[in-house]
Amino acid sequence: MDVIRKQSYLNTLISTVGMVVGYLNTVLVLPHFLNDPDKVGLTRFLISVAPVFAQFAALGFTNTSARFFPYFRDRDKQHNGFLFLMLVIPLAGFVVVTALFLLLKPAVIDYFGKNSPLAVEYYYYIIPLSFFTLLFLLLDAYLRALYKSVVQTFLQDFLVRILTMVTAALYVLGWVDFQWFVILFIAANSSSALICIVYLLWLRQFFVRPGRNMFQIVPIKEVVQYGFYSFLGGISSTVITFTDSAMIMAMSPRGLADVAFYTTGYFITSAILVPYRSMNKVLTAQVADLFKLGDFPALGHLYKRMTRVNLVIGLLLFLGIWCNVDNIFSFMPPEYSAGRYVILFMGIARIFELGTGLNAMILITSHRYRYDLILNILMVALVITTNYLLIPPFGINGAAFASMLVFVAVNMLRVAFVAFFFKMQPFGWDSLALLAIAAVAFVASWLLPRLPHVLLDIAVRFALITGIYAGLVLMSKVSPEVNEGFRKTKKRFLS
Template sequence: MGIVRRQGLRNTVISYAGLALGFVNTVLVLPKVLEPRQIGLTSVLVALATMFAQVSAFGFGNMGVRFFPYFRQPETGHRGFLPFLLGVPLLGFGLVAAVYLAGKPLVLSWYAKDADLLREYYIWGLVLALFTLLLNLQDTYLKSLYHTAFSSFAQEIILRLLITAGALLFGGGYLNFHGYVLWYIGASSSIALLLTLYTAYIGELHLRPTRAALRVRPLGEMLSFGAFALLGNVSGVIITTIDSLMVGSKVSFDGAGIYSVAFFISTALVLPFRALYKIAFPLLADYWKDNDHARMADFYQRTTRLNTLLGCYLALGIGLNLDFIFAQMKPAYAAGATSVLILLAGRLFDGITGVNGLIVVTSPRYRYDLVFNASLAGATVLMNLLLIPRLGLTGAAVAASVAMVLINIARTWFVWHSFGLQPFDKRVPLILLLAAVAGLTAWLVPFVHSLFVTMLLRSTLLTAVYGGLLLLTNAEPQVRETMQKLLKRGAA
């Protein structure tokens, strides 16, 4: 657990700093200077770019993490792994680009209400897709090398600072909206270039292709894994982006902008989970390689307890203070408050069920993850088709949350049934009970003078009660250990 703690701590610190910057972007900057329709455009472009980037990758992100332990050999440049990792997806991107351009009339017909606005920036979505692909592949490579902190820093800090700067320039009149969109795409694209420079800096930019890369493991095995991972990844992207795309299509770009802001507020809950998963993925691959089920079982339960503890605290902190959060924006964005609460519930369940998805993907039975994702993607599209016309933004949130709950129930059962691993111990229900008590206590605080003062009182009380109960009951031993270390440092 040593490397997990070190890298996980760095990623968590970076993620929380990114959370603060994301809050500034989403609450204090973007909704103050941009109309919902304008934010809706960028969210749709990002969703389209993400979709096409995943198709282009041909599952090589997952393949890279899964098979890199067999390639790891620094003295030979890891046997040509990086050129192999980049080569096939870049060939795939050429095909995807042709489909993207040929499908322009069809895509514009889906967004008939805002077709004029989307038409102007359609080609830029392809540029964003290319750099999204490169970013994802380089992030995979750095994960495999256990160099995750800088990648997190670039994506969570630098990118958000650049987006904030662009919004401020737009708000100050130095950029028109066209200039802001180009700035946004340029900022996102520059992160991929920055990771290339970092990879060269640490001496791991090995771009010379070698035939050895095709002999480390059977090529058919790697391509087969990539093909299955592709279908799984596309299903995953559908699950996470289809709501924004369909709100933009079925409602409007205004609705997509409001939903995008609500969606981001809820993502504050998952940042500590993502920080841990970055290092968990290659670690689990090594556990499977070594057939070390005991350490995997211990890791599974520890991460579940930690995710439960942090997830409950963040979900309560966000949910109790939504009035304050939406008061910082233009009034139109408050229509997404119900969506935030529903999304928080789904994301909390996703975190509590632990790393089940990563265990399946890195296991010898990885093909079953495709069944889960493909079935769920279909169900998600169907639920969105049924619920968005009837419930609008709330329907999209319900569909997304139900999707997260269903896939995690299925995966958790599968991991337990197939490998005898389950994420829960007796401490998890206790943590949930303590969180409920702390949340109820904070919720009982009435409105005091202003939303800001009320937010401070509720947050302080939530922290004090929750933290005190955790220390008193020792529901999670790491909390007491961390507190003791901090006290020792303070005394020194």
């Protein structure tokens, strides 16, 4: 548990600093430096389509590592060729998917060409970005199986964003044109995969030779079957993040500009998931090990604890964002305020994701993984249907509201499945108490008059929210983990 706690803290710290850099890029750098919502929308579209491409090529091997690596783990035997399996099949899949991608270009031109011609112009640039995205996903999954997650967090959440900022600066200074900006933008987002290879060589864990017994450790039929379901489920969950942007780009008259406004609001709410994602990078391997050991009491305890911690932090971050939404948009060109209610709807969706804890991870790593596939397919169908109904009359707000409804519904179904199959669920009186405390802090912020200077208003408003929220959480002892962390911190500074 100490390893998990240490890496979770480091991941959260790095992700938080990276989120600050990401906010600077989203709120200030890209909107002002590129000075064109279509160009900003193109960068967001490239980043959303590359994971879809990569997941099709990965053939489910990113999740396969979490489930089966504990059986292959043996450093003396180079983990029985596990990394070779993880790389060779997805890279072959990449060749096939690339061929299909090239064949689909005429259909893409018909679908996006009218409203988003810039996306068609840079169509081929998706291929190299997708390749390095695939490579990073595979190496990240392997490293997490080795209980190594901090370096990847630094690369993806911090370094890539710093390089993006530098790339935008080169463009605004006139040192590169927009085409070279896109090339450098792709290089920045591809750098993490190459550095992961160097990191594995340094760890002496870059074992790419096939193992003699790699098909005998776990029945090959089970690996293939799980990979097939994981492949379909992985595609489903990744397509969801891409569907909104693609449908807005095709159905909205402003095309890529509306993608820029939507994804800006979407990204702003992603700060809410920082603790959740940071802990999950470490917990995936532990959940797999607990399933292998059949230790369901420990798994249930972990489920409740992580849900409570994530909800405590997530609610505070949501309050900080929504109560300062006008201040955030004051730093951006006026047209970006179109994403105001995207922040509200997606913020609520994020809270539900935090409030339902490790449900998806538990299903994926268990023998009930087929049910997560069903839910992912249901999510895709619901997102496409609701977007089709709500984008034409309500634009990007309709897309955000549709996503919120779908995330809430499917996460509640996941909770029900985990409760039914494994007799565990994450809720308790503490969940309701946290929501009540958050409501009190929100009312206090709402009653506070707006101060004349933006930065002063942000500082005072966030200090008020934090003081009331944190004080009530500590006094009510609604989260023993928070009280214990506060006690240790206080003892460290006072001793």
